[in-house]
Amino acid sequence: MNTEPIMVKMALDAWYTQVKRTDELFTELTDEQLLKEVAPGRNRGVYLLGHLVAVHDRMRPLLGFGEPLHPELYAPFIEQADTKKDMGTTTNDLRLWWKEVNSGLADNFSKLSTDAWFQRHSSVSEEDFAKEPHRNKLNLVMNRTNHLTSHLGQLIFLRTKETGS
Amino acid sequence: MNTEPIMVKMALDAWYTQVKRTDELFTELTDEQLLKEVAPGRNRGVYLLGHLVAVHDRMRPLLGFGEPLHPELYAPFIEQADTKKDMGTTTNDLRLWWKEVNSGLADNFSKLSTDAWFQRHSSVSEEDFAKEPHRNKLNLVMNRTNHLTSHLGQLIFLRTKETGS
Numbered sequence: 001m002n003t004e005p006i007m008v009k010m011a012l013d014a015w016y017t018q019v020k021r022t023d024e025l026f027t028e029l030t031d032e033q034l035l036k037e038v039a040p041g042r043n044r045g046v047y048l049l050g051h052l053v054a055v056h057d058r059m060r061p062l063l064g065f066g067e068p069l070h071p072e073l074y075a076p077f078i079e080q081a082d083t084k085k086d087m088g089t090t091t092n093d094l095r096l097w098w099k100e101v102n103s104g105l106a107d108n109f110s111k112l113s114t115d116a117w118f119q120r121h122s123s124v125s126e127e128d129f130a131k132e133p134h135r136n137k138l139n140l141v142m143n144r145t146n147h148l149t150s151h152l153g154q155l156i157f158l159r160t161k162e163t164g165s
Numbered sequence: 166m167n168t169e170p171i172m173v174k175m176a177l178d179a180w181y182t183q184v185k186r187t188d189e190l191f192t193e194l195t196d197e198q199l200l201k202e203v204a205p206g207r208n209r210g211v212y213l214l215g216h217l218v219a220v221h222d223r224m225r226p227l228l229g230f231g232e233p234l235h236p237e238l239y240a241p242f243i244e245q246a247d248t249k250k251d252m253g254t255t256t257n258d259l260r261l262w263w264k265e266v267n268s269g270l271a272d273n274f275s276k277l278s279t280d281a282w283f284q285r286h287s288s289v290s291e292e293d294f295a296k297e298p299h300r301n302k303l304n305l306v307m308n309r310t311n312h313l314t315s316h317l318g319q320l321i322f323l324r325t326k327e328t329g330s
Contacts, residue, residue, distance in 0.1 A: 003283050007172040010304045014311060039204035039322045118168050139175045142307070146179060149311045150318035157204045157319075 015145045031091045038154045047082035057101045062121045065108040169279045180310045196256045203319045212247035214259045222266045227286045230273040
């Protein structure tokens with residue numbers, strides 16, 4: 001049995017499952033709910049939305065899909081913590097970019113061959129990859145899936161308690 | 166290149182990374198901190214600790230490692246929501262069992278051959294597995310890694326704000 005395509009399916013299924021769950025949550029939450037902190041003194045929903053867009057957008061160069069679509073999000077949503085003030089980007093734009101970035105990744109994912117998934121991602125040198133062949137593109141997606149899941153676990157606190165878990 | 170051992174390493178590395186992070190957090194948090202809700206009206210730390218022990222313990226039968234070590238945790242920590250009262254188990258016992266269950270899994274993981282990781286887990290029938298060969302033991306570990314990460318993202322809110330993120 002050739003397990004390589006199976007492994008790609010396992011990792012991508014997990015990615016798409018968590019993206020879909022997060023997407024449904026963002027659709028459900030109002031702009032007003034997103035402006036609230038997920039827990040007292042913690043990040044606001046809108047910051048985590050921008051953070052996830054920025055982190056997913058940076059998967060493009062790492063996976064060889066091209067430059068980030070919204071490089072201006074790097075400073076406010078990755079380098080800097082939540083200022084709890086207007087971040088210079090509207091919630092509506094972040095909502096649109098969340099869909100745009102994930103949909104662009106999905107297009108690129110669908111074009112990648114099984115072999116390509118087991119090639120290095122661009123933050124690993126050829127020399128390091130020879131010693132650590134697990135640092136491939138599929139592994140990057142698995143790591144980002146866990147990153148997303150961690151923040152999704154926080155974002156569900158923005159739901160009203162009747163429907164949250 | 167035979168990528169199967171690489172795939173097993175990718176999935177297990179992710180599991181061990183998240184177990185270690187959670188383990189460090191539980192070590193850092195006092196019993197008093199664990200008795201607090203992770204966010205207003207949400208689960209207490211001690212409930213999530215019991216929940217993670219119970220869910221990881223149930224990986225044993227699913228992966229063919231034997232019966233759960235603490236089946237009595239299933240009702241209070243998986244079937245039922247957090248009662249916000251004494252759950253009939255001390256925090257200290259839950260702390261010990263968290264280490265016991267994960268360490269037992271690690272022992273069993275280390276004995277599993279690469280081929281065995283791509284065999285079905287016990288909640289999938291042979292018939293379904295023939296159609297859906299991605300529902301293997303390694304996939305179960307990947308799913309449980311995401312489950313753990315989701316709750317770890319919530320548990321870090323129990324840290325004092327100076328050190329939390």
